[in-house]
Amino acid sequence: MQSIDRWKGRVALVTGASAGIGRAVAEQLADAGLKVALTARRAERLEALAARIRERGGEALALPADARDEAALLDVFARIRAEWGGVDVMINNAGLGRMDSLCDGETAAWREMFEVNVLALSICTREAIGDMRARGDAGQIIHISSMAGHRVPGDSGGFYAATKHAVKGLTEALRRELRAADSAIRVCAISPGMVETEFAEVMGGPDIVEEAYGRFPCLQPHDVADAVLFALTRPPHSQIHDILLRPTRQPS
Ligand SMILES: NC(=O)c1ccc[n+]([C@@H]2O[C@H](COP(=O)([O-])OP(=O)(O)OC[C@H]3O[C@@H](n4cnc5c(N)ncnc54)[C@H](OP(=O)(O)O)[C@@H]3O)[C@@H](O)[C@H]2O)c1
Structure with a gap:
C-alpha cells in the first residue's frame, strides 16, 4: 500500500x-x-460531523448548499478558498435516484437527478480544477458513480442509470482533456453496486428498504471509502480509471 502522507494537510471537498x-x-x-469541507443540504448533520472530526483532532468545515443551486455551490468554493486556499481533492458523491420511469415519469424527478448527479458534479469539477491548477496543477477528482453507469440494472430506474452513464462519459472525457493539457491532475470513478445507505429510501420510500438491502450482505459506506483511499494513494504516475465494486453475492 502506498502512503497517504502526500495528501496530509491538503484540502478535500x-x-x-x-x-x-x-x-x-x-x-x-x-x-x-x-x-475536509463538507457539503449537502442538511446543515445540522454537517455541523455534527464537523464537530466529531474536530474532536478527533481533524479539521472540518460545514458548508451547507443545495447542489441544484449553482450560486450556492460557487459560494462553497469561495468559502474554501477564503479559509484554506482552494481544493486539492474533489469527491463528487452527492447523488440520488428516483423511480420515475421513462414512459410516464415526472419531468421534475428527471431534472432533479440530472441537476445533482450530472450538472452539480460538472460544476464542482470545473471549480476544483481551477483551484488545482492554481495550486501546482496536481490534485485528484473522484466521482462516485455506480454499477448503473456500466449496465442498465433492471426494468426501472432508467433515468438514474442514464445519469451514471453520463458520469462514465464525463470521467473519460475529462481524462482526455487533462491529457491534452499535459496536466498532472488525475480523474477517477468508483462504481459501487448495492451499498446500505439512505439511497433506497430516498428512491422508493421506506417500503423498499428491506427488499433493496435484505437479499444479501450489501457493501457498507466504509467499503466505498476504502476504495477512495486506494485510488488516492496510488503514486502520481498511476491513475485508477474506475473501480467496479459489488457485494460478493450481488448477481448483476
Ligand atoms: N447506495 C447505493 O447502493 C449506491 C450504489 C451506487 C452508487 N451510489 C451513489 O453513491 C452516492 C452517494 O449515495 P448514498 O448511497 O450515500 O446515498 P444517501 O445516503 O442517500 O446520501 C446521498 C447524499 O447526497 C446528498 N444530496 C442529495 N440531493 C442533494 C442536493 N439537491 N443537494 C445537495 N446534496 C444532495 C444528500 O444530502 P442532503 O439530503 O442532506 O442534501 C446525501 O448526503 C450517490 O451518487 C449514489 O448515486 C449509491
Missing part, C-alpha cells in the same frame, strides 16, 4: 457528506490527515 458514502469518505479522509 466532499459533496453529499450528510449521509451514507459521503459521510464515510469524509471521516476516512479526515482521519488520514486531510482538511
